Amino acid sequence: MKLNPLQNIYSISRLNQSVKDLLNTHFLHVWVEGEISNFLQASSGHWYLKLKDDNAQVQCAMFKGANRHVRFKAKNGDQVLVKAKVSLYEPRGDYQLIIEQMESSGEGLLKQAFEKLKFKLAAEGLFGLERKKAIPSIINTVGLVTSAKGAALHDVLTVLKRRAPCINVIIYPTLVQGTNAADNIAHMINIANARAEVDTLVITRGGGSTEDLWSFNEEVVARAIANSHIPTISAVGHEVDVSISDLVADHRAPTPSAAAELISSSLIEQTQRLTQLRSDLIHAFNYLLNAKQNKANTLKNRLTATDPKFQLFTQQQKLDNYASQLHQQLKHIHNQHQTRLNQLSQRCIDASPEKSITTKGHLASQLQQRLHYAITDKYNLQQHKLVILSEKLQAYSPLLTLARGYSIAKNDKDQIIRSVSQANVNQSIDIMLADGSLKCNVTEIN
CATH class of the missing domain: 3.40.50.280 (Cobalamin-binding domain)
Structure with missing residues (x-):
């Protein structure tokens, strides 16, 4: 009977779980020395960090139940000795150490040597x-x-x-x-x-x-x-x-x-x-x-893989990771909405009736001033024309002519007599002078 080759294909989740089980059962505890970097204390109280040397680094987690016993304030750059379990963070497939004890490097090495010799001599x-x-x-x-x-x-x-x-x-x-x-x-x-x-x-x-x-x-x-x-x-x-x-x-x-x-x-x-x-x-x-x-x-360590407390810590680590991602997404959405709000606010300012009224007011003021100047110019021009016409009128005025010694003769029909042929002897005519008129009677026509 031939086996279905598909039966030997792992899903990512199954593969990560298998690797995690293998690490948990093969490495009960290890002592690791290295320098702390990328140190982060989550809001849950757990520590996340990397231990590195000149050539490599490894991701680590130390849960608050363990890190509260550390006798010094851990920070980036510290050289430390840790007792840890080798594990795998399944969601990302990251190999990591779960730290249970942490000592400063010098003190930790001496303590380790002390405990090793004490155990040997006691045995x-x-x-x-x-x-x-x-x-x-x-x-x-x-x-x-x-x-x-x-x-x-x-x-x-x-x-x-x-x-x-x-x-x-x-x-x-x-x-x-x-x-x-x-x-x-x-x-x-x-x-x-x-x-x-x-x-x-x-x-x-x-x-x-x-x-x-x-x-x-x-x-x-x-x-x-x-x-x-x-x-x-x-x-x-x-x-x-x-x-x-x-x-x-x-x-x-x-x-x-x-x-x-x-x-x-x-x-x-x-x-x-x-x-x-x-x-x-x-x-x-x-x-x-x-x-x-x-x-x-x-x-107890052999039961780690099925330990509910350890599983709870793993889920807490996932939760911390999701919380960090959610915080970043909410911050990004907030920034987008703030930018949109600023744009709409500027558009409201640009479309504000008050701004339009102010602009129209300035335009009306300018037009009013221009109208005032146009009327003034037009008035001055017409005034000038009036003076010229007045002068022309004065030049052609009959009164001015009469003032020079001339007169105007009119018949009884108030018609101007321009020729002697229009007058008759004994005809009554009016003579208009500059300062009045004379009533005359024609006695002779030459």
Whole structure:
């Protein structure tokens, strides 16, 4: 029977889901170091960023339930070490890391090395309570593995001088930090055991940074302490500093001064010793609890692909992406409508009756002024013509002629007599002069 080749064709969704399942089951957890770039904190509280080195980069997401435990403010350019699960963001087909823990690079590497060695030594039983030796109730001589010039030596000697001046002190001087310090410390512990001249051995130094105290987290020191047949007390740094030496040693003192008080304890201080033993027990119990918790977390990670909470985070990531796209679209639509509104507003201004009335008013004012000028010019022209005509009229006026001494004769019919042939003897005629008229009677015609 032949198989239908179409049965082996993947849809994009099915392919992405298969790749995501493969990544989730194959990579339980990975530690990755890189530089933060494109850092974004979404409104949901989740972090989205990229981790990069000189040659590559990877997209990452850290959900708010995890990022609230980060002890520093993450920003672009930070060099960090992260613990993450490898996954795939299905909608875009993007390979990404889901970050669960984040440390600054230097601190994170040291912490990782610390946890790795602690797990290894615990598995060998070096932290077990059953192998820890009791501090002698009576101590005649104590050995100090520490710096000959350090504050720790001064603190121990000061407390012993005040509380137990009868106790002899043998100093095994050593480097307590730097490249060769761990080998130097282990060597001095071995020398003290070879000489067998002290009842209790105190491995100590004062406080400092994680890097300063790191020699006491080295395996060579831990094994030298574990192999010591002399009861050991580890007093490294301050009370908050817990080193591998503290876990391997028979007893841990929170400070160098506390170690001196422990080996010079009185009846009242025996109670303090019980408290310290209780603290050691709590540390050991916490370690075992952490080991069990790590195992539980490993089992839990296998269920990640079907974990509803993880699925919810994935959907939240999609929602953040859609929200960002929606915001951009709404902003684009708003800008389009604002541009259209501005155009319509300008058109309304251009078509405003007030503007038209103002324009027509200006035009009417101009026409009125032009009409005034035209009427004035026309009036002046007609006035000039009138003067000319008046002068012409004066030139041809009969009155002016009469004023020069001429007269006009009219018959009784008021007709002008222009020739003697029009007059008769004894005819009554009127003679018009410039200042009046005369009534005459024709007596003779020549």
